Amino acid sequence: MALENRSWMAAVSDHGGSLARAAALFPHAPLPWIDLSTGINPHSYPLFDLPATALRRLPEAARVRELTGVAALAYGAPSAEHVTAAPGTQILLPRVASLVKPGRAFVLGPTYAEHARAAAIAGHAVAEVDNFEALYAADLAIVVNPNNPDGRIIGREKLLDLARVLKGKGGLLAVDEAFMDVGPMDERLDGDIADGGIVVLRSFGKFYGLAGLRLGFAVAAVSITQKLEAELGPWAVAGPALEYGIKALGDTEWRDAMRSRLAGEAARLDELLGRFGIPVVGGTSLFRFIVSNDAASLFAELGSRGILLRKFAWNSSALRIGLPAAESEWQRLEIALSTWAAMRGANHKETSS
Numbered sequence: 001m002a003l004e005n006r007s008w009m010a011a012v013s014d015h016g017g018s019l020a021r022a023a024a025l026f027p028h029a030p031l032p033w034i035d036l037s038t039g040i041n042p043h044s045y046p047l048f049d050l051p052a053t054a055l056r057r058l059p060e061a062a063r064v065r066e067l068t069g070v071a072a073l074a075y076g077a078p079s080a081e082h083v084t085a086a087p088g089t090q091i092l093l094p095r096v097a098s099l100v101k102p103g104r105a106f107v108l109g110p111t112y113a114e115h116a117r118a119a120a121i122a123g124h125a126v127a128e129v130d131n132f133e134a135l136y137a138a139d140l141a142i143v144v145n146p147n148n149p150d151g152r153i154i155g156r157e158k159l160l161d162l163a164r165v166l167k168g169k170g171g172l173l174a175v176d177e178a179f180m181d182v183g184p185m186d187e188r189l190d191g192d193i194a195d196g197g198i199v200v201l202r203s204f205g206k207f208y209g210l211a212g213l214r215l216g217f218a219v220a221a222v223s224i225t226q227k228l229e230a231e232l233g234p235w236a237v238a239g240p241a242l243e244y245g246i247k248a249l250g251d252t253e254w255r256d257a258m259r260s261r262l263a264g265e266a267a268r269l270d271e272l273l274g275r276f277g278i279p280v281v282g283g284t285s286l287f288r289f290i291v292s293n294d295a296a297s298l299f300a301e302l303g304s305r306g307i308l309l310r311k312f313a314w315n316s317s318a319l320r321i322g323l324p325a326a327e328s329e330w331q332r333l334e335i336a337l338s339t340w341a342a343m344r345g346a347n348h349k350e351t352s353s
Helices: 019-025 061-075 089-097 114-121 132-137 156-168 222-232 239-249 252-275 295-304 327-352
Strands: 083-086 104-108 125-129 140-144 172-176 198-203 216-220 280-284 287-291 310-312 315-322
Touching: 061 083, 061 198, 061 216, 061 239, 083 089, 083 222, 089 114, 089 172, 089 198, 089 216, 089 222, 104 114, 104 132, 114 125, 114 140, 132 140, 132 156, 140 156, 156 172, 216 222, 252 280, 252 287, 252 327, 287 295, 295 310, 295 315, 295 327
Parallel strands: 104 125, 104 140, 140 172, 172 198
Antiparallel strands: 083 216, 198 216, 280 287, 287 315, 310 315
């Protein structure tokens, strides 16, 4: 297992969601695009009128503390003091990696590529590992839970044991729970961070479908959240993000109803894909993970029909597919899949004859 910084210091990877790149790849695709390449909830939290002060005044510190208090309740953190609010978790990644002096950073992969890049920016020698036990040798261990893109879950007790070992040698466990809103609540670590050694990252935009708002949180021991807040400085979270975060995170009725809705739609997507012989091998209720020898043709056919999936450089047989936003999108997807399946059947018949 080689430790190498330079391979992680390249430009930001393609994470899906770029309709400009999709249009360049499929210039004759019909519009509008159906973007199924992200894991963002297509049913966003209802928009509402913002108070004028959210735009005209700098955010008040008391309002930020109200947000972190609501977030602590929503995520199961001990208190508001254990939560740092930021303009998206992306900006927190290199700061969290810098909590440990430069050493060995191991990322349990394959997963979201920005963790490795951020750890390299912080000065660590980085390796992506596919064996959980290898993380014990790290100074900084990074786990995405549930994992993106395959939905893998690492049990809470295993993570806590890893954290104890890392803390004992001055290391740190960073757990990205960006999709834990639709994951198993019993496996979240947000309530286990008070003694240090663990930083949990929570994303607001994915589950609440408001990714453009740029809001995320670090949940950690108070000594860590104070350090992160000092680095971010005042007014890190914009006024509109504060207002949406406070209202949405406190809306437990919407949250519970949405979890149920997404679970139902994920089951519908599994049935649709299965009807055309496409195997779903993992994911969450916000996205499904596919591994198939026909992945390249599926990506190309749906792309030509204005439906964007997420492909991966590390596995040409893997695809991630999100949920359609409306019934019309479900219908377009079904038609596209039917056409692709018919073409695949004809090609297989020609090959075998």
